[in-house]
Amino acid sequence: MKHFRILYRYEWKKLLGKKIVWISFLLVFFMLALAVFSPLFGGYYIEGKYMGTTYEMDQVDKAYAQALNGREIDQTLMEETIAAYRNIPQNLDIHYMATDEFQKYARPYSEIFIFLRRMSGMTTSELMYSWEPNYDDFAAKRQTYLQSYRKEARLSAGETDFWQAREATIKTPYVYEEHGGYSHLLSYYQTFGFFVLMLTAICLSGIFTDEHTRKTDQIVLCSPLGKTALYSAKIAVGISFAALSTALYLVFLFLSTLCLYGLEGYQAPYQFLDALSSDPVSCGQALLIAYGILFIAAVVISVFVMVLSELLRSGIATLAISTGLLLLSMIFTVPKQYRVFSQIWDWLPWSFLSPLNVFGNYTVSVFGHYFTPWQAVPVIYLAVSVIIVLIGKPVYQRFQVSGR
Amino acid sequence: MELIIDRVSKQYQNHIAVDRISAKLQKGVYGLLGENGAGKTTLMRMICGILTPTSGSISFDGMDVSEEAYRAALGYLPQDFGYYPEFTGQDFLLYMAALKGLSKPQAKKRAAELLQLVSLTDVARKKTKTYSGGMKQRLGIAQALLGQPKLLILDEPTAGLDPKERVRFRDLIKELGKESVVLLSTHIVSDVEHIADTVLIMKHGQLIWQDRWDESQGSLEDFYLQQIDGEED
Numbered sequence: 001m002k003h004f005r006i007l008y009r010y011e012w013k014k015l016l017g018k019k020i021v022w023i024s025f026l027l028v029f030f031m032l033a034l035a036v037f038s039p040l041f042g043g044y045y046i047e048g049k050y051m052g053t054t055y056e057m058d059q060v061d062k063a064y065a066q067a068l069n070g071r072e073i074d075q076t077l078m079e080e081t082i083a084a085y086r087n088i089p090q091n092l093d094i095h096y097m098a099t100d101e102f103q104k105y106a107r108p109y110s111e112i113f114i115f116l117r118r119m120s121g122m123t124t125s126e127l128m129y130s131w132e133p134n135y136d137d138f139a140a141k142r143q144t145y146l147q148s149y150r151k152e153a154r155l156s157a158g159e160t161d162f163w164q165a166r167e168a169t170i171k172t173p174y175v176y177e178e179h180g181g182y183s184h185l186l187s188y189y190q191t192f193g194f195f196v197l198m199l200t201a202i203c204l205s206g207i208f209t210d211e212h213t214r215k216t217d218q219i220v221l222c223s224p225l226g227k228t229a230l231y232s233a234k235i236a237v238g239i240s241f242a243a244l245s246t247a248l249y250l251v252f253l254f255l256s257t258l259c260l261y262g263l264e265g266y267q268a269p270y271q272f273l274d275a276l277s278s279d280p281v282s283c284g285q286a287l288l289i290a291y292g293i294l295f296i297a298a299v300v301i302s303v304f305v306m307v308l309s310e311l312l313r314s315g316i317a318t319l320a321i322s323t324g325l326l327l328l329s330m331i332f333t334v335p336k337q338y339r340v341f342s343q344i345w346d347w348l349p350w351s352f353l354s355p356l357n358v359f360g361n362y363t364v365s366v367f368g369h370y371f372t373p374w375q376a377v378p379v380i381y382l383a384v385s386v387i388i389v390l391i392g393k394p395v396y397q398r399f400q401v402s403g404r
Numbered sequence: 405m406e407l408i409i410d411r412v413s414k415q416y417q418n419h420i421a422v423d424r425i426s427a428k429l430q431k432g433v434y435g436l437l438g439e440n441g442a443g444k445t446t447l448m449r450m451i452c453g454i455l456t457p458t459s460g461s462i463s464f465d466g467m468d469v470s471e472e473a474y475r476a477a478l479g480y481l482p483q484d485f486g487y488y489p490e491f492t493g494q495d496f497l498l499y500m501a502a503l504k505g506l507s508k509p510q511a512k513k514r515a516a517e518l519l520q521l522v523s524l525t526d527v528a529r530k531k532t533k534t535y536s537g538g539m540k541q542r543l544g545i546a547q548a549l550l551g552q553p554k555l556l557i558l559d560e561p562t563a564g565l566d567p568k569e570r571v572r573f574r575d576l577i578k579e580l581g582k583e584s585v586v587l588l589s590t591h592i593v594s595d596v597e598h599i600a601d602t603v604l605i606m607k608h609g610q611l612i613w614q615d616r617w618d619e620s621q622g623s624l625e626d627f628y629l630q631q632i633d634g635e636e637d
């Protein structure tokens with residue numbers, strides 16, 4: 001164990017001695033900062049008219065939203081919302097948000113309006129001009145909408161019942177809480193996940209292969225601990241790097257979001273962020289779950305990259321494959337009708353890092369008990385990580401130094 | 405103390421790099437001579453356990469080459485190997501000492517001794533990327549000696565050293581041969597002539613000559629050339 005600690009320290013030194021690690025790390029920091037702070041500089045336009053920076057508009061909406069804090073979305077609030085929106089004239093040549101009526105009457109209720117539209121599946125004009133506010137009708141429309149969505153997603157009868165039971169545990173009427181900070185943090189999730197996985201692939205693809213390219217493998221592999229403790233030390237450093245860099249970025253992301261938007265609304269139901277979810281979790285819980293999964297995904301990717309590089313004996317080939325898979329996951333989806341393939345594809349670490357997948361409707365059934373994606377995937381990832389490490393060990397130990 | 409090489413072969417598709425070599429090496433210095441491609445480095449790599457023989461076996465004092473205990477008794481200086489550019493000379497030795505299972509105090513003491521032995525104490529805290537070829541070679545020799553090996557394999561140990569250093573290391577290797585099995589390969593026949601108790605000559609993967617050599621037998625270089633050219637004539 002003592003030797004493992006020393007080797008672990010020196011493996012860190014090797015990793016941090018590489019320029020590419022620092023360049024990639026700082027580049028990701030820069031990209032994240034750009035994503036977080038761009039609303040401060042980006043302009044908000046309606047029908048070509050400058051309304052202010054995106055951040056200023058966010059602050060206006062935040063103030064309106066805070067005025068609704070603690071209110072139940074019941075018959076009364078539905079009626080107020082629809083009445084406010086009905087002040088907007090019909091048959092407009094411009095976008096309804098550009099009208100004075102929207103700014104004066106409807107905008108204070110925009111959060112509720114958007115929630116009603118997303119939860120019921122109604123169109124904007126249907127909700128604005130033809131729907132008569134009725135709580136029971138809204139609840140029925142939500143049920144119909146969910147059923148059609150679950151059917152489209154090819155959920156089994158058991159899964160449908162499972163989600164229906166979870167939906168029933170959500171407290172209704174929903175109570176509104178301003179949750180802008182969580183909304184922003186979850187909107188960065190996919191981009192952040194992409195950056196973290198890219199960084200992991202770039203920085204760790206050389207952990208094993210550098211020994212071969214530098215020809216240090218000869219002295220390392222013939223030393224007593226070179227085939228055993230060193231393998232574990234390298235894997236541990238790779239995992240630590242993935243977890244630590246993710247943690248550092250997260251601290252930055254959380255602190256900057258806290259400063260810009262605050263983190264009120266921890267208890268707000270997650271349905272405010274994803275109306276098609278039937279998960280009885282709050283926005284705060286959803287955020288912690290999603291970013292917790294990102295850590296585990298970074299771990300599985302780090303292990304995958306390290307072992308793949310040892311299998312291929314090439315850092316460049318490993319990087320090409322990892323990047324290729326990452327890019328492929330962004331442009332390709334398996335249609336829902338191929339349920340099994342669709343689920344496997346969506347749950348691969350490259351594809352999974354989206355709130356829509358983390359809180360999606362696909363489940364895993366074990367002895368009749370259903371597990372949601374965020375319950376099943378971390379366990380699967382950890383198990384796969386262990387398997388990959390076990391597969392990689394003999395590959396590393398049996399390396400043959402020849403042909404130089 | 406005995407290294408037993410028993411009918412060891414290494415075959416790559418249609419090419420036989422090492423062909424059924426058998427030898428028993430006891431305490432002393434063994435000089436391995438042979439042309440480029442004769443199979444010297446392949447044989448040494450198999451003795452070090454970083455290349456698996458196609459057939460045959462290698463053991464040292466009853467320990468198989470694949471065992472950790474065998475590797476603990478081994479010191480290896482490869483012909484051509486790299487360093488970690490961001491490590492200092494001292495870091496490199498401490499890292500290698502950890503790989504060899506030395507405790508921290510042992511490692512520090514041994515690293516300091518060896519840095520002095522190879523005249524690198526003054527530059528011990530400088531990064532290896534700033535070292536000259538000769539300094540790197542000396543550092544390589546130092547790492548091979550870290551675990552006070554009973555079996556020392558040196559592939560071209562004097563390459564890159566200036567004449568003065570070469571003579572110094574020849575003496576050092578001779579001294580090490582009193583307590584260990586030392587197998588060294590080189591192109592410089594005079595090095596072998598000066599330090600080896602026993603000479604091994606390889607050609608086309610085979611061990612074609614193996615015996616003790618002393619000055620009374622004449623010039624080793626002439627004999628070596630005769631052996632290499634002889635069979636081809």
